[in-house]
Amino acid sequence: EAGVAQSPRYKIIEKRQSVAFWCNPISGHATLYWYQQILGQGPKLLIQFQNNGVVDDSQLPKDRFSAERLKGVDSTLKIQPAKLEDSAVYLCASSPGVNTGELFFGEGSRLTVL
């Protein structure tokens, strides 16, 4: 079974530039998550989708972050404009359904903002 795919693995940008991350979940997984993991901290949920609808985006900084999951499959997370404090690993995860609790993570996209 193919895992969660993310790209790019690494990205370096200057502050105020924009960046986009892509995630393809495991086939058939209805729930998709984006987490932000800052060095030395645990993953922090940014947004959760159930199929193509948003379930929770309470911690997404909506003035600069946006995410979509068109057609309920793959997803894109965008940051525009980036700030220094956005330097982190952006993790995508998927799960088969609601309340299963088991998340399958991708390898993450490491963002460095200079």
Next chain:
Amino acid sequence: AQSVSQHNHHVILSEAASLELGCNYSYGGTVNLFWYVQYPGQHLQLLLKYFSGDPLVKGIKGFEAEFIKSKFSFNLRKPSVQWSDTAEYFCAVNAGSSASKIIFGSGTRLSIRP
């Protein structure tokens, strides 16, 4: 709001030593509890989970965890660690009646001396 605390940031043990990593959560209702592990260079993966029933749960690679409701704790244990257990360990909680929002602790880095 629910939260998860992992008080040990970095634990260093010798091979064959016993391990116990602390995890406390704050939420008064029914919870689902998880331990995730991230080996060096790999993605986060589920180690074990508690949904209900026997409060002592067993996971992969000889790990176990005990849910003590009165203490709001879900500590991870292993009787005898190996060098290959070197990794970062994250406790997580999923609470509430809404869709599966999973909150992670800040993680404990485990280093095993060969």
